[in-house]
Amino acid sequence: MPELPEVETTVRALRPLLLGRKITEVRNYWPRHLGNVDLPTLQRRVHGRSIQAASRRGKYLVFTLSDGETIIIHLRMSGHLSVVAADTPPQKHVHTIFALDNGQELRFRDPRKFGKVYLTAEPADVLGALGPEPLVPEFTVALLRERLNGRKRALKPLLLDQTFIAGVGNIYADESLFYAKLHPQRTADSLQDAEIIALHQAIQRALQLGIEREGASIDSYIKPDGTRGDMQNAVNVFRRTGKPCYTCGTPIERMVLGGRSTHFCPHCQK
Structure with a gap:
């Protein structure tokens, strides 16, 4: 399972590719990937929203959108995120795709299918039970x-x-x-x-x-x-x-x- 360093590495790599981009479409091929929202609701609430921040909390990736929505992704055992051109041939085990306004796609590949995508206006609803971050000054x-x-x-x-x-x-x-x-x-x-x-x-x-x-x-x-x-x-x-x-x-x-x-x-x- 990707741990804090692997998730932090992923966030740092994705940040320059995603910030400022608008989500134009969401596709999902494994409904259980969606942790707290169905696909029509996810599509409606993120369509046209821009990604304003990309961060990490514990093992979760946190994408803050315009208008107060937040996408939270947990890679779990085998999840992998990549940004590729929309015409890149489909990969096996890609279960969720966020299409972007520049012809790129954020693809969530997850062979073991344990990963989760959450959408919330209150990140604490998903992340609130987590303990302290170990690499911040407050962790004394x-x-x-x-x-x-x-x-x-x-x-x-x-x-x-x-x-x-x-x-x-x-x-x-x-x-x-x-x-x-x-x-x-x-x-x-x-x-x-x-x-x-x-x-x-x-x-x-x-x-x-x-x-x-x-x-x-x-x-x-x-x-x-x-x-x-x-x-x-x-x-x-x-x-x-x-x-x-x-x-x-x-x-x-x-x-x-x-x-x-x-x-x-x-x-x-x-």
């Missing part, structure tokens, strides 16, 4: 300490909880815990203050590196222009089971925690 050590306080959940599933922190998924949770030298089974309420500081720094370090390397093309993720990100070449533990830790040489181990594959160094992470 004090805020993280407050959110960890009294929680008895293991760190790995807690980091994956989008109501706890928005945008962290399996890749960057594993990498963050490695940077912080914390075992994924440690419970939140067991952390000492120095460990909370280390975790705060580690989350931001892992996510920033992911953005710098334009995402991890480990499964289906590619950038809007079809090229691959590079974060997969910079992971320390994720999907490196049995390979030596770059720090100590101990083989990386894998376990299932909270139903998710989890990778860690048993020597470095305590």
Whole structure:
């Protein structure tokens, strides 16, 4: 699933291609792609509206339209967005298309069909349950300490909880815990203050590196222009089971925690 760095990379690539463009038509070939609106309503409410802003909240892409409407897209497991000429031959698994006034189309390709398109005048109706953004100044050590306080959940599933922190998924949770030298089974309420500081720094370090390397093309993720990100070449533990830790040489181990594959160094992470 694309996580914060992959979605941020996607937004940054799409922004110059979409800002100021008007939506002239919407086509949908998989009704379940539409999360809270049917196709006729979506077509009516966005027709002729211009895209005024493109941003990210957690793992969601947020497109602010003129006249107060907002399109919100969640890529989920396999979603991919691209802007192409309208006469580009149709690709397999493209389920939703926004035609633009310059002869281009924003195409939402989603082989596994889990992605969602929302339309709302109140973005909080879709995004309101998300936890804080981890890369903004407001995400301080004090805020993280407050959110960890009294929680008895293991760190790995807690980091994956989008109501706890928005945008962290399996890749960057594993990498963050490695940077912080914390075992994924440690419970939140067991952390000492120095460990909370280390975790705060580690989350931001892992996510920033992911953005710098334009995402991890480990499964289906590619950038809007079809090229691959590079974060997969910079992971320390994720999907490196049995390979030596770059720090100590101990083989990386894998376990299932909270139903998710989890990778860690048993020597470095305590």
